[in-house]
Amino acid sequence: MTDAAVTEPTTEQAALIARVRRMMLIAGLTSALAVAAVLIAIGYRLYRSEGSPAPATDVTAALPKGARIVSTGVAGERLVITLDIGGATEIRTFDAKTLKPVGKLTFVSEP
Numbered sequence: 001m002t003d004a005a006v007t008e009p010t011t012e013q014a015a016l017i018a019r020v021r022r023m024m025l026i027a028g029l030t031s032a033l034a035v036a037a038v039l040i041a042i043g044y045r046l047y048r049s050e051g052s053p054a055p056a057t058d059v060t061a062a063l064p065k066g067a068r069i070v071s072t073g074v075a076g077e078r079l080v081i082t083l084d085i086g087g088a089t090e091i092r093t094f095d096a097k098t099l100k101p102v103g104k105l106t107f108v109s110e111p
Contacts, residue, residue, distance in 0.1 A: 059099040078102060 009017065063069075067085040074080065079094040091105040 061094075061101075 063083065064085050067083050067090075070082040070084050070089070072079070072081050074096065075093075077096045079096050079099070081092045081094070083090045083092065088109075089107040091107075093102045093104075094100065095102050
């Protein structure tokens with residue numbers, strides 16, 4: 001077996017190697033910057049969504065005369081209240097964070 005002798009690179013080869021190293025350094029720094037930007041964006045969103053608690057609110061909801069609450073429940077980010085108003089059933093929904101009314105569904109019997 002013959003061993004190939006390792007020779008010093010020529011000036012053109014050395015310039016090419018330096019250029020490739022420089023391009024690899026630029027690509028590596030760009031990739032690191034992109035990964036850092038993504039991690040910062042994820043951290044910011046996590047911090048903003050869980051780090052800031054909802055403001056405390058006291059809300060008084062007025063029910064119609066003779067109404068009674070049949071049931072309550074939570075569906076997603078909604079608070080659901082089922083009312084019995086003089087024999088008719090009504091469902092009212094509220095936003096769970098702000099407690100503002102979102103919708104009302106009334107059931108009536110057909111004549």
